């Protein structure tokens with residue numbers, strides 16, 4: 001009957017003010033007025049309680065009192081983005097200068113050194129340092145090497161006076177070539193140290209030698225991997241390959257005929273993997289296996305080159321593992337196919353548009369092939385052919401050598417597994433030769449990557465914002481300048497330095513960006529370097545792992561509302577500009593949608609392939625109020641014990657002078673304000689605002705304490721809290737830690753609810769999107785510990801503008817809410833039941849009745865089943881949810897998560913990108929979201 005629906009709607013309109021829904025499900029008739037009455041009584045009670053225990057009215061009043069002395073400014077995104085990008089530019093510029101100094105020094109050292117075949121020379125081997133033999137003497141190359149923990153290097157023990165040397169286990173460390181090269185690179189030590197003095201924000205600096213050793217500053221102790229070997233080979237690293245070679249198209253051709261069985265096939269597979277490891281994002285690849293027929297190891301990539309990103313490389317490795325030998329080798333067709341792919345790519349302007357090569361891996365048995373080269377590659381010899389002769393027999397050495405020599409390639413013989421690495425590396429020399437001869441000293445920047453080589457990174461995964469664990473490296477090739485080598489060009493190695501993206505992104509301070517604003521950085525191919533929505537890790541059991549394609553996430557996969565890719569296109573082109581987009585964002589791990597109008601401001605970073613973007617939310621995000629109090633007055637309140645400031649933000653830069661590193665942000669700020677540390681570099685505007693907020697919010701401390709001392713806090717009301725845009729928080733624990741249910745709430749590990757480097761607290765973000773003064777209620781399920789939170793925004797107004805000043809709230813146990821709710825949700829026992837069939841009087845506690853309290857986003861706040869609390873109501877009772885949606889009380893919102901992974905899929909051919917399409921979409925997961933239609 002229509003009247004009833006109408007009634008129900010009215011009820012919900014009333015309740016919407018309090019952001020609460022009561023859903024009653026029962027077979028029998030329930031008078032809507034009854035539910036309405038229960039709900040409104042409960043709402044009023046709840047509102048009174050949360051207002052009282054949070055102190056929200058007091059804070060709002062205190063803010064009203066200062067309205068005459070504050071200013072509200074509208075942020076100018078265009079000029080901010082310019083300022084921040086200038087800062088980033090000069091920061092990255094100083095890193096480039098450091099790397100250039102390293103390259104010059106390495107080239108000079110080589111120029112003035114004559115090779116000495118009998119050179120005796122001791123150096124510090126990072127695997128052996130501080131190691132004693134059984135007689136108590138230091139082992140060779142393992143002398144005393146003092147190490148000291150250093151905050152600047154993730155608290156690792158390091159030696160900032162000296163670099164040291166890592167050598168992969170398979171490289172012979174007494175080889176005269178290596179000894180001479182290490183001896184030369186000693187000259188870098190002084191440059192490392194002076195670079196670090198000139199720019200204390202520098203992190204690791206290093207030199208990767210083409211002979212295989214790796215010199216790293218500051219010196220560290222290198223721990224072998226679980227197999228007891230140092231597998232790390234700097235020549236396989238992205239920065240090395242990218243700096244040492246130009247982009248390349250590679251076809252790997254592997255012989256899988258019967259003669260390749262056993263050890264030969266094992267060596268061949270290892271060779272393929274090693275070749276794949278030398279490829280990077282700028283390279284293109286395919287793998288062909290041949291016997292008496294030709295077979296693509298990945299049939300889906302048939303006939304094309306695919307980008308050699310991590311994802312595709314790993315995919316090839318899995319497939320290569322499954323290759324089996326059979327039949328008789330017929331090389332001709334496979335060779336034709338390889339030339340065809342490469343020629344087509346070149347003709348169509350696809351692939352790397354630079355070097356092209358075929359890697360032939362065989363034991364040599366082959367029929368006539370000369371005609372293929374005649375047809376496809378001669379006389380220009382545009383495609384180089386490298387041959388790898390596998391096995392001990394040399395019978396076919398002549399023809400494999402002939403192929404390489406007649407196609408500008410390189411012939412190598414690989415007879416054992418241990419030979420693979422060094423022999424594969426040889427081809428890089430050949431491909432870097434054009435660069436060497438032209439002396440292209442191009443500085444390169446790598447894609448974002450996560451460093452898994454250095455120890456300690458695992459722990460960092462758990463404690464820092466995911467997207468900001470990544471880093472980029474800046475690197476530069478080092479060439480021999482000796483006269484006699486100039487003509488054929490010798491690559492000595494690559495120098496480089498790591499730059500944590502966190503340090504870059506810190507230059508756009510969080511408080512300026514506001515509750516929903518953020519900054520991001522992309523490369524010129526659209527890949528993300530830093531973005532708060534980039535999630536490079538996933539959980540497997542208890543372990544956090546990197547997603548295979550974590551560093552090739554395209555901007556349009558994250559900014560998916562940019563459907564026309566206008567933002568992406570402009571940024572990839574390095575343009576400066578702005579653009580406004582209506583977007584659906586989400587908070588609380590993607591559970592709660594927000595409708596925002598975001599203004600994007602972007603500009604390129606000169607001398608780098610990067611583009612910087614910044615987002616301000618229209619409305620509250622762009623309005624910031626500025627207060628002003630005297631330092632004396634502010635300092636008094638800043639030191640009160642319930643107060644904290646965002647530990648991950650930069651109020652003062654404590655990482656420049658080592659003496660400052662021991663200070664917390666609050667300690668540093670206070671010492672600076674007291675004049676005790678005039679050398680500290682502090683953010684004046686932020687400090688001024690922090691002082692002001694400390695003063696305005698000070699009365700809350702007194703208010704909360706008074707409630708507590710007068711014993712007027714009911715059990716179950718556990719914590720009152722507030723936060724301001726300056727990252728200032730005050731926390732009152734009404735309940736002692738023993739009795740508190742929400743023990744983790746607002747502790748340092750509760751990142752979701754704190755001001756961190758990449759987000760505002762959840763309760764802050766939810767409060768600012770709702771009507772100030774109205775509380776927003778929501779359940780929390782923290783690993784099975786459930787509780788609820790009420791939060792509201794407070795504002796200041798001036799000259800007709802209103803800005804959000806902060807958020808305030810209270811956290812309560814479920815017991816507390818339930819007790820209140822069940823007490824209200826029942827009819828008195830003297831209810832007249834004469835003309836009612838079914839249960840009477842009605843009570844939510846009755847087993848015939850299901851009552852739910854559902855929050856604005858459709859999550860269950862209260863239910864008789866504790867299990868339901870915190871769950872999406874659609875999961876608890878899909879049919880009721882469906883009818884609520886039908887009635888228009890909730891609306892379905894679709895958000896897309898392009899970073900979701902299908903973990904079980906064995907074949908992820910769908911993730912293979914077709915050539916030259918930098919953006920691809922795997923829509924692996926669509927979630928359903930619901931929001932309150934009445935908001």
Ligand SMILES: *[C@@H]1O[C@H](CO)[C@@H](O)[C@H](O)[C@H]1NC(C)=O
Pocket residue numbers: 116117118119120121
């Ligand atoms: C080569 O090195 C050895 C040992 O370090 C040294 O004795 C010798 O003088 C060096 N030769 C030249 C030509 O410098």
Ligand SMILES: *[C@@H]1O[C@H](CO)[C@@H](O)[C@H](O)[C@H]1NC(C)=O
Pocket residue numbers: 628629630
């Ligand atoms: C803050 O107020 C003081 C006087 O109380 C004044 O000297 C100072 O310039 C003001 N600062 C700002 C940024 O308005």
